[in-house]
Amino acid sequence: MTERPPAPSGLVIAAVVMTMSSAFGQTYFIAIFAPQLKAELGLTDGGFGSLYAIATIASAAVLLWGGKIADRYRIRWLGALAILALAAMCAAMSGVSAAWMLLPVLFGLRLFGQGSMGQLAITGVGRWYHLRRGKMMSLAVLGFPASEAVMPFAAVTMIGAYGWRETWLAAGGILVLVSIPLVVFLLRREPAVPAREATNASAHETRREWTRAEVMRKPEFFAVVSGIVVPAFAITGIFFHQTHLVEVKGWSLAWFAGWFPVYAGVSVLMALLTGWLIDRYAARRFLPFFLIPMALGISVLAFSSSPYAVPAFMLLCAITNGSASTLLGALWAELFGTRHLGAIRSVAFAGQVFASALAPGLMGLLLDLEISIETQYSGMVAYAVISAACLWLLLPRLNRIADDSPTVGVGHVMVK
Numbered sequence: 001m002t003e004r005p006p007a008p009s010g011l012v013i014a015a016v017v018m019t020m021s022s023a024f025g026q027t028y029f030i031a032i033f034a035p036q037l038k039a040e041l042g043l044t045d046g047g048f049g050s051l052y053a054i055a056t057i058a059s060a061a062v063l064l065w066g067g068k069i070a071d072r073y074r075i076r077w078l079g080a081l082a083i084l085a086l087a088a089m090c091a092a093m094s095g096v097s098a099a100w101m102l103l104p105v106l107f108g109l110r111l112f113g114q115g116s117m118g119q120l121a122i123t124g125v126g127r128w129y130h131l132r133r134g135k136m137m138s139l140a141v142l143g144f145p146a147s148e149a150v151m152p153f154a155a156v157t158m159i160g161a162y163g164w165r166e167t168w169l170a171a172g173g174i175l176v177l178v179s180i181p182l183v184v185f186l187l188r189r190e191p192a193v194p195a196r197e198a199t200n201a202s203a204h205e206t207r208r209e210w211t212r213a214e215v216m217r218k219p220e221f222f223a224v225v226s227g228i229v230v231p232a233f234a235i236t237g238i239f240f241h242q243t244h245l246v247e248v249k250g251w252s253l254a255w256f257a258g259w260f261p262v263y264a265g266v267s268v269l270m271a272l273l274t275g276w277l278i279d280r281y282a283a284r285r286f287l288p289f290f291l292i293p294m295a296l297g298i299s300v301l302a303f304s305s306s307p308y309a310v311p312a313f314m315l316l317c318a319i320t321n322g323s324a325s326t327l328l329g330a331l332w333a334e335l336f337g338t339r340h341l342g343a344i345r346s347v348a349f350a351g352q353v354f355a356s357a358l359a360p361g362l363m364g365l366l367l368d369l370e371i372s373i374e375t376q377y378s379g380m381v382a383y384a385v386i387s388a389a390c391l392w393l394l395l396p397r398l399n400r401i402a403d404d405s406p407t408v409g410v411g412h413v414m415v416k
Contacts (some may be wrong), residue, residue: 011128012139014186015121018079019143021179023151024090024171025113026234027356030106032155033093036164041099042268049360055106056114056357058155063115064350068212070342075124076187082120083179086112090172094165099315110353118144119349123342126333128191133330134283138275141325142268149264210336212343220397225348227387228328229355230291231320234298234380248373259314266315269323272280275330283330284402288392290327294320295384302377335401 023029030052038048070078088109096102099322129136158167215221238245246253277286297316300309332345364378 004375010186010189011191012125012185014075014079014123014138015112015183016143016146017142017179017186018083018117018121019141020147021083021086021175022117022144023147024086024175024416025109025111025115025117027114027240028148029151029155030109031170031240032152032159035162036159037096037102040235042103043099043102044067047099047315049364051103052106053357053361055103056110057354058107059111059115060350060353060357062111063119063353064322064346065292066346068121068340068343070346071340074187074190075120076184076190079117079187080180082112082116083175084119085350087175087180088211089113090168090175094168094172109168115349115353117355119342119346120330123345126192126329126341127338132279133333134265134275134278136275137278137329138271138273138326139269141329144325145264145267145271145322147231148267149261152260165239170289182282190298208337209339210344211340212347215344216347218401220394220401223390223394224398225286225351227287227291227391228324228348229351230380230387231294231317231324231386232352233355233359234294234384235317235321236356236381237296238301238377240360241363241367244367245272245301245373248335251307253309255307256310259311262311263314263318263321267322267325270319271326274323274326278326278330282402283327284324284395285332285359285400287325287331288395290320290323291384291391292320293386294316295381298377298384303379335398365414371385 024125034048037043038045043051085108086388089105089112092101092105095107096105121143122137125136125140126133155167158170162170242256243253245251246256274286293316297313297320300316301313304312328348332348333341367373
């Protein structure tokens with residue numbers, strides 16, 4: 001019996017570096033600088049939010065077009081180039097002096113930070129690992145909650161000590177001096193790209209490898225995407241409008257924000273647990289259930305004015321957020337194979353990015369129309385529950401699709 005080769009830890013650590021590096025293009029980091037940007041550039045809340053939404057939607061469109069690049073070239077060099085571009089955007093942000101300059105900088109931060117870093121890391125892990133994909137994915141995505149727990153506090157401290165422009169320069173320096181060397185070094189033994197190294201693939205690969213064009217002709221794909229975008233919309237919208245929420249409920253902002261470390265910690269635990277479960281039962285089996293905790297958490301937030309609704313919401317939404325990060329990372333490879341994984345995943349990820357861009361503006365517009373936050377939360381809950389029910393009904397068809405997807409040797413990592 002052939003002994004299973006040890007998993008190269010460098011691959012996963014490199015993915016963690018990339019997911020952590022995405023912080024500089026994420027909403028929770030950029031939003032910290034909103035007061036300074038609005039004050040110095042003369043922007044209103046609506047003006048800043050509109051620029052942010054336009055930049056995010058544009059980055060999603062480019063990511064949709066460029067996602068297939070990850071299927072053609074090694075993650076090692078794509079990752080290094082994306083990090084270098086992100087560092088350049090951080091440096092550009094430190095020099096922004098007019099509102100018109102902010103739009104292209106936000107676009108670059110969102111494209112190379114939120115978009116490219118996660119896309120490359122998760123596509124790589126999904127391609128490199130097979131029957132251990134869930135476990136390795138759960139480790140790779142730990143960079144997301146880790147950065148959520150550390151970066152906001154670090155940014156606030158840096159702004160207070162040195163200023164907001166200097167903080168962006170420091171962010172760029174970290175990317176160039178730390179992230180790029182780590183990724184290049186850790187991926188020095190990166191597995192070959194399957195599309196170019198098909199002859200080196202496992203002899204056990206016998207099932208279908210879907211192309212993006214084939215996947216986009218499957219209604220099941222879009223049915224799944226319509227469900228998985230719910231957390232991106234709901235959680236982003238709630239966090240973006242947290243100041244309005246605490247005013248309505250009579251809570252302090254410090255009380256609400258103080259539970260973010262708990263949110264990050266539970267997300268980590270759920271990511272690890274979900275990875276363990278996926279390796280045993282398959283990712284698609286958990287699709288109908290991962291939205292339910294978030295729906296319960298938003299319900300508590302909508303209908304309770306108790307301060308303890310906040311930890312309940314954070315705990316329940318973290319269950320959904322943590323499980324989703326691993327679940328959605330493994331799902332597309334499980335259903336459609338790994339050869340065109342970057343192109344396929346870019347479509348789904350673009351949908352999530354678009355939803356996260358839509359939420360702040362739409363919720364703000366509804367608030368301007370005097371539609372209460374509680375009513376909006378009720379709509380989110382209804383959408384989540386309906387989506388969960390639809391995913392449950394869709395499960396038999398997903399099982400049939402997965403039966404046509406490739407299965408590669410037990411637990412092996414494709415390493416030259």
